[in-house]
Amino acid sequence: MMGTVLAAIAIVFNILSGGLFLSPENLYNIAQQTAVVGVVATVVVLIIVARHIDLSVGSVMGFVGVLIATLMYTANWHWVPASLAGLAVAIVVSVYQGALTAKLGVPSFVVTLGGLMSFRGAAFLVADGKTQPVNDQFFQRLGGGFDGAIGVGPSWVLAAVIVLALVVQMWAKRRAKASYGVPNNPLWLDAAIVLVPVAIVLAFVASMNSYQIMNKDAPQGIPIPVLIWAAVALVLSFIVHRTRFGRYVFAMGGNPEAAALVGIPVRKVTLMLFALMGVLITIAAMVSIARLNAGTNSLGTSMELYVIAAAVIGGTALAGGSGSILGSVLGALIMQSIDSGMLLLDVSIGVRYVIIGQVLIAAVVFDVIYRRLTGDTV
Known part of the structure; x- marks a missing residue:
């Protein structure tokens, strides 16, 4: 279904753009630009399946990205320890937010809404609002580009x-x-x-x-970012289909109370899920600053819209319990294709935001109607 929609979008934009949309250059750009959203969307699928939400992904990615770039440029760290430091911070932040949800029962919507504001401010404070260039040539290849x-x-x-x-x-x-x-x-x-x-x-x-x-x-x-995205999607697919953790996530999403009654450690799985979010946010941050050759406090702005839209368009139910990694891949490609197509047609940024927001609403409406017609109450 989503594959057909993606093909239709590509054909329509290719006709409207006079053949530019399906040109190798544009397809190359779409592929590497979608990678960052795609990496985060894979784990957001599991977050939503487990009946949670994370509105802070963009802000945390910006915070971690600026931190890594600052350590590399200002503190003169090698990119490996700088990235490991960013990973440690991302896991701590994600587990902190997960603990408030898992241990204290605070809704993840509220926790991550606060995180959306807090960590955007933290991204500004880390570098005092200054752009931090990334000069390591090997690291820059992670973002695609000339040698990527x-x-x-x-x-x-x-x-x-x-x-x-x-x-x-x-x-x-x-x-x-x-x-x-x-x-x-x-x-x-x-x-x-x-x-x-x-x-x-x-x-x-x-x-x-x-x-x-x-x-x-x-x-x-x-592009190297596409290989990173593919590797992440394969690992997450393996976790979902071949591990106990993956089965637990879907069981929790289907019925959290029943999952707890049969012995599934709901709190522990929730914490692990948010820790996994921290890992993939770090990967996305590394790819993003490598592509931009800099870390800025605006990094990841509106990322939460794109990743949630990618997950929902890919078939993930906002009510929890169902979703797929492959669906998130297709959803991310659909979102980026729409944005890229409108850019080729010289549509203003305001109109693009309006259309992308309405696409998200349409996906949710479709999900609700589909579940009513099929009797699926998950």
């Missing part, structure tokens, strides 16, 4: 590995069904189903390999 991609050859190698993994996964499912006596789909049908993601992967890599920055002697290939 892996090149043509490695991109095709990675595409081949992904295609092989998809084929092996399909074959393993067929063998597992056969071993348990479960009827298989016709081989041609399973092959056709696998061809869809294979085609998407190959088309994406071909597009990234077609973009070449002026004054550079080779095409870019896949």
Whole structure:
């Protein structure tokens, strides 16, 4: 469903922009710009599934990003210890907010609303409102840009590995069904189903390999921020589908009281969930300041709108209990595609904000209507 919506958006904006939207340059920019929102959206999905919300993600990201940049530029720290310090601060902040919710029962909406204001102020105080440049060339590659991609050859190698993994996964499912006596789909049908993601992967890599920055002697290939986003999405998907923690999160979202009665440590899981939020906020902050080559106190402004919208558009129920990591990926791409398309059409920033806000409302309305029609009360 969301994949169809994304394709329709791309086609409409491509027609309206005279073919600019689906150009390799624009697709490259969309891919690396979406990565920061996409990284945070993956964990926001789990926060919402567990019947919580985090309105402070943008402010905390700004605070952590400015802190890392300040340690690197003003204190002359190497980017590794500076990033670890930022990670420690982000975890402390997130666990602090999680503890107020898990231990004292303060609604996460209230806690993180306060955090939205407080940590935006903290971001200003860390560097006294001054922009902190980021000069480390290796660190700058994390944000994409001129040297922030892996090149043509490695991109095709990675595409081949992904295609092989998809084929092996399909074959393993067929063998597992056969071993348990479960009827298989016709081989041609399973092959056709696998061809869809294979085609998407190959088309994406071909597009990234077609973009070449002026004054550079080779095409870019896949941006490093996209690889970071993909790695985060894969790890979160594994946590959701293969770990006890992931099952606990969805059980809590479905019915918190029943989850507690059957022995699920609700408070501990909530704290772990907010700590995970701190980890991914740090990753997003690193990518963001690397892309901007600086840390500013305005970093992450309105991030909460984009990540919540990405999660909801991707199918996460605001009432909790259901959501998916893949949905957040598609939701983030839809949000960034709309924003990028309007930018190409020279739509003013005020109108863009109006439209993006209404897209979020439309997604929630759709979710409510869908659940009423299907009788899903989760």
